[in-house]
Amino acid sequence: MSLGSGKFLNRLMGKSLKTEELKSEKLSVFWGLPIMSSDAISSVAYAGEEILWVLVPVIGLMSYRYMLYASILIVLLMFMLTFSYRQTIDAYPSGGGSYIVAKDNLGTTAGLVAGASLTIDYVLTVAVSSCAGTAAITSAVPSLLPYKVGITLLLIVLLVIGNLRGVRESSKLFGIPTYLFIASVLFMIVWGLIKVYFIGYKPAPVFKIPEASGSITIFLFLKAFASGCTALTGIEAVSNGVPNFKEPSQKHAKMVLALLALVVLLVFGGISYLATLYHAVPNSQETVVAQISQQIFNKNIMFYVIQATTALILVLAGNTAFAGLPQLLAFMAKDGYAPRQFAKRGRRLNYSNGIIMLGFLSCMLVVIFKGSTHYLMPLYAVGVFVSFTLSQAGMFKRWVKNKGFAWRHKAFINGLGASMTFVTAVVIGITKFIHGAWVVFILVPFVVYIMKRIELHYAEAARELKLPMDQKPKKIDFTSQKRYVIVPIDTLNKSFLKALNYARTISDNIIIFHVSIDDDATKKLLNKWNQYNVDIPIIVKKSPYRSIVGPLVKFIESEEYAAGPDDTVTVVMPQFVVTRWWGNILHNQTSLFIKTVLLKRRNIAIVTVPYIINER
Structure with missing residues (x-):
């Protein structure tokens, strides 16, 4: 939240109160009558x-x-x-x-x-x-x-x-x-x-x-x-x-x-x-x-x-x-x-x-x-x-x-009240x-x-999340488990570069994944990619129905992808953040849709790397 919007909220709603101040927010009889009884x-x-x-x-x-x-x-x-x-x-x-x-x-x-x-x-x-x-x-x-x-x-x-x-x-x-x-x-x-x-x-x-x-x-x-x-x-x-x-x-x-x-x-x-x-x-x-x-x-x-x-x-x-x-x-x-x-x-x-x-x-x-x-x-x-x-x-x-x-x-008293209100409710x-x-x-x-x-x-969520006393955390052999990282790319820019630099810190097995819905835009991306001479392979998948999420999920679950069932797959999402509250309305929020779908897959971890755009 920007400083300006914070000041606006303070003026409109008042400054935030500490939990300890709850007692001071209680009502007296004089003020309680109009608040609780105005209806x-x-x-x-x-x-x-x-x-x-x-x-x-x-x-x-x-x-x-x-x-x-x-x-x-x-x-x-x-x-x-x-x-x-x-x-x-x-x-x-x-x-x-x-x-x-x-x-x-x-x-x-x-x-x-x-x-x-x-x-x-x-x-x-x-x-x-x-x-x-x-x-x-x-x-x-x-x-x-x-x-x-x-x-x-x-x-x-x-x-x-x-x-x-x-x-x-x-x-x-x-x-x-x-x-x-x-x-x-x-x-x-x-x-x-x-x-x-x-x-x-x-x-x-x-x-x-x-x-x-x-x-x-x-x-x-x-x-x-x-x-x-x-x-x-x-x-x-x-x-x-x-x-x-x-x-x-x-x-x-x-x-x-x-x-x-x-x-x-x-x-x-x-x-x-x-x-x-x-x-x-x-x-x-x-x-x-x-x-x-x-x-x-x-x-x-x-x-x-x-x-x-x-x-x-x-x-x-x-x-x-x-x-x-x-x-x-x-x-x-x-x-x-x-x-x-x-x-x-x-x-x-x-x-x-x-x-x-x-x-x-x-x-x-x-x-x-x-x-x-x-x-x-x-x-x-x-x-x-x-x-x-x-x-x-x-x-x-x-x-x-x-x-x-x-x-x-x-x-x-309560029995009579129940009888009278029941008759009234029926009427x-x-x-x-x-x-x-x-x-x-x-x-x-x-x-x-x-x-x-x-x-x-x-209740079902609690049952799924409950950890039994006899179930101990598994010891994982990190030397045998591979960690794979996928970085989706739409445009080669500073936001993507920040996400890629983070991906390098957690794994050497990195794949850059691009979904092509516009041939001209994909061609420009690949030309720019070659100009920068990035030493990481880029996978391109065409999407005739213009779906971004579907090809990515299909690729992860396919035999083409090398990750096994016990391996960790991390999807690093570049996302730029604007400081003005109305700025997000102007962007298509593709990363949000991708995360919504991928969060339903148990074998996928999602990391969002924000890139803040400071508007003047």
Whole structure:
């Protein structure tokens, strides 16, 4: 890496941190609430709207009464989950959430199902929240509507960069907007209630309420309830990320969970109640929150403050996923069910590979679904309620099996939580199935299959590499073993000469190998070779199909080549290296392709000799 690119990375991501500095990167309760709970806090901005999307087209004005009933049920379910996850935090202080709980108590497959469900949900969280943030922006500035996909992608990139800077810096960067949102929305709720009940204001809907086209049914109400359950998607992240809190981490995590429940009660409950008073009508031009704030503040400065903070919190909701998914992938990677790169900390002591992957997958979803929150919503919350159910069922089994202090009380709480979340998962699965939730039911088994294949690969690799105690290294008679060296050549230049000089240091049996795909270029090479009068033979093989690697491998394995099965064959690859990061894009990377193929041959050793080109 060049000095310039190093300075750029330091400015963009911050300077690299020592491993010993990990303790200083832990979260306090004050900063942990917005980082770990921004998803659940932000969900209140669109959860009520999703309920109305289901009810208003069917029952018209009656929607607001049943919206309130659905909101009350969601709040009750939230408190049930809060009590349940407090017990999970006590039982599993090292974190891991549903994945660890289900894996320990229900078996590996259940754990992988929970992990896969959460992985999908976290990716959807970033995509949905970013799209919702863009919707809030375009509600305030409608002229930006044609650019919503580009705006959403930019917001995700900013989230990735912010999280790559580390836990402590991202908490300050993303925490303040969360508190501004809470304060501004609570002010809107209080002023909105005062305006109706004390000043005597009679709300007039911004948009016309559709006439009822049907009547309320149990299925319609359950469908509305399922849509509003998006308000509960961020609760899992707190128990998943217990190690991210300062000591005593369990105590601080439980405090954050309790504060989260209080904030969701006040904000979600308050907005839902205001929607019933001000009769906000869901539509694609203006959000429900925007309609309510417009009626309360008449598009003064507070209206734009509400829109700005709502947009910020909706975007920052993805931060919960950036805090949760990399930690989850690290747990699964340590168990061998995800690539091991996800278990390694980056320059700022975060799991940077997980952060980058999450950002990439979220951007893909935004492009595929054209930045529409409404299209993404049916996929949302299905996975998280599956993981909720597995986690609560796992905790219930743990208490029944291990007994211990007050185990009946604990088992009742987790058992009730498992029952409620299971019913909710079934309701969401049925009501959202034809609208896109079927995709999740295909993706979860597919992701579980991939995880098991990864674990199988690592197990087979470990078995192949294991050295038994009774197997001693062989004594090799180097006088009888021959060492052969092949130096591929394309052009006679300084890079090749450096590789050839290195080859001379390890063997006298050197062959220069050239694959001819252009007769004129080969003729020029041989003329130049003769001019320099090199005392090493050069083998030329024509390649009618322009393959470079194939003729080289075929030559090594043929009888024409003198090396035996016990001899060492070393391929010395000349490779020039450019100092500017974009320079490698301009070269065909032939040596990389050759190494990729040759690395699969056990009897071949590969040595790369770099030649650095210092660009001005």
